[in-house]
Amino acid sequence: MRAANRGDANAYRRVLAGLAPILRGLVKRGFARYGLGPEEVEDVVQETLLAVHLKRQTWDERQQLLPWVRAIAQNKLIDSLRRRGRRVHVPIDDVSDALAVDDEPAMSNGVDAERILASLNGRQRDIVQAISIEGASARQVADRLGMTEGAVRVALHRALKSIAGALRRA
Amino acid sequence: MPDLKTDDLIRTLAEDGATRRPSLAGRMAVALLVGGLIAIALFALLLGVRPDIGSALHTWRFVLKVAVALLAYAFALWACARLTSPQVGVRDTLAGLVAAPVLLAAAVGYELLTVSPDDWYTRALGSNSRVCLIAIPLLSLAPLAGALAALRVGAPQSPGTAGAVAGLMAGTLAATLYSVHCPDDSPLFVALWYSLAVAVVALLGAIAGRRVLQW
Numbered sequence: 001m002r003a004a005n006r007g008d009a010n011a012y013r014r015v016l017a018g019l020a021p022i023l024r025g026l027v028k029r030g031f032a033r034y035g036l037g038p039e040e041v042e043d044v045v046q047e048t049l050l051a052v053h054l055k056r057q058t059w060d061e062r063q064q065l066l067p068w069v070r071a072i073a074q075n076k077l078i079d080s081l082r083r084r085g086r087r088v089h090v091p092i093d094d095v096s097d098a099l100a101v102d103d104e105p106a107m108s109n110g111v112d113a114e115r116i117l118a119s120l121n122g123r124q125r126d127i128v129q130a131i132s133i134e135g136a137s138a139r140q141v142a143d144r145l146g147m148t149e150g151a152v153r154v155a156l157h158r159a160l161k162s163i164a165g166a167l168r169r170a
Numbered sequence: 171m172p173d174l175k176t177d178d179l180i181r182t183l184a185e186d187g188a189t190r191r192p193s194l195a196g197r198m199a200v201a202l203l204v205g206g207l208i209a210i211a212l213f214a215l216l217l218g219v220r221p222d223i224g225s226a227l228h229t230w231r232f233v234l235k236v237a238v239a240l241l242a243y244a245f246a247l248w249a250c251a252r253l254t255s256p257q258v259g260v261r262d263t264l265a266g267l268v269a270a271p272v273l274l275a276a277a278v279g280y281e282l283l284t285v286s287p288d289d290w291y292t293r294a295l296g297s298n299s300r301v302c303l304i305a306i307p308l309l310s311l312a313p314l315a316g317a318l319a320a321l322r323v324g325a326p327q328s329p330g331t332a333g334a335v336a337g338l339m340a341g342t343l344a345a346t347l348y349s350v351h352c353p354d355d356s357p358l359f360v361a362l363w364y365s366l367a368v369a370v371v372a373l374l375g376a377i378a379g380r381r382v383l384q385w
Contacts, residue, residue, distance in 0.1 A: 004187060005191070009185070009187050012187040013184035013187075016180040016183055042176060046174065049180065049183060051325070051385065053186065053187075055256070055324075055325040055385060056191060057191040057193065057194050057323060058194065058254055058255050058256060058323075058324050060255070067257060068256065068257055071255075071256040071327075072256050075256055075325070109173040110173040110175060111173065111174055112173055113174045116174060131181070131182050131185050132174060132178045132181065133178060135181065153189055156185065156186050157186050168385075
């Protein structure tokens with residue numbers, strides 16, 4: 001992560017990829033404590049990764065990384081539980097008993113891409129779509145859209161901020 | 171529409187990784203400087219230092235009043251800076267935040283013991299309470315806005331609490347400035363009116379914090 005902070009994108013990617021399974025375990029355990037199943041775990045994992053990214057300046061480089069990551073995850077977990085608390089009013093057991101539904105709830109693999117893109121303006125949407133789904137680099141997107149790479153990066157960063165905001169309010 | 175895959179998200183974040191991170195300390199310094207300067211300018215324009223400052227400096231009540239306000243400001247500033255971390259809860263800062271109130275409470279106790287009960291009422295009411303209640307919140311607005319802007323770069327555990335501490339910081343800065351204008355020096359007056367004015371700013375900060383410090 002220290003190398004990542006010096007601008008080493010590959011190191012940064014490895015750090016985030018390494019954090020993902022740790023977060024998955026953390027969120028799953030957190031959900032289990034409240035009697036919740038694994039659905040929506042990946043949503044919280046992604047929200048946490050986004051927060052880790054947007055708030056990485058609050059990590060003190062002299063400290064260990066994981067306790068800080070755990071604090072961020074804890075926050076996002078609580079946010080998610082609160083949102084669910086507002087949404088779910090009926091005990092799920094009662095409903096499933098009554099309806100005798102035996103199939104597993106659909107497991108989400110992450111936040112709905114449409115929900116994310118809906119929070120962005122046209123330019124941002126093109127950029128996020130190209131980078132996240134098509135796997136383009138900022139350089140390639142810049143060439144394609146006739147923008148400078150710097151402008152693409154600024155738009156991408158703003159887009160990530162609005163995505164975080166949209167997920168928080170969802 | 172399919173779900174966003176975590177690997178895709180990570181690649182996107184890494185692509186954004188080269189973006190310069192805002193510096194917490196830098197933001198804090200700019201916010202303090204700008205907010206503080208506006209407050210000082212307003213103070214100089216509207217209030218100014220009291221004319222008998224020379225003799226006031228030789229009385230313990232005046233010196234203590236300014237010291238309590240300054241101490242409260244210093245600790246609120248420290249707490250504010252710490253609360254930017256998601257690993258710090260407001261409980262971790264309480265020991266510092268109570269320092270000024272404890273000192274003030276001791277001064278109130280001493281005042282009550284040494285001053286005749288007949289004078290308690292006049293001293294507590296003072297002559298300037300309305301100005302105090304208006305001036306402190308007014309002077310604190312720019313520092314509060316600055317502190318909230320700086321905190322937005324942080325990741326506070328509780329946005330409302332962090333906002334309240336930002337209000338405490340702005341309010342005590344305003345109180346420090348106001349204290350060199352205000353002719354009422356009794357700890358009774360300070361404990362009553364200054365605290366009330368600062369509490370108003372802290373409440374304002376809490377309300378604003380809940381809105382703007384979510385992350």
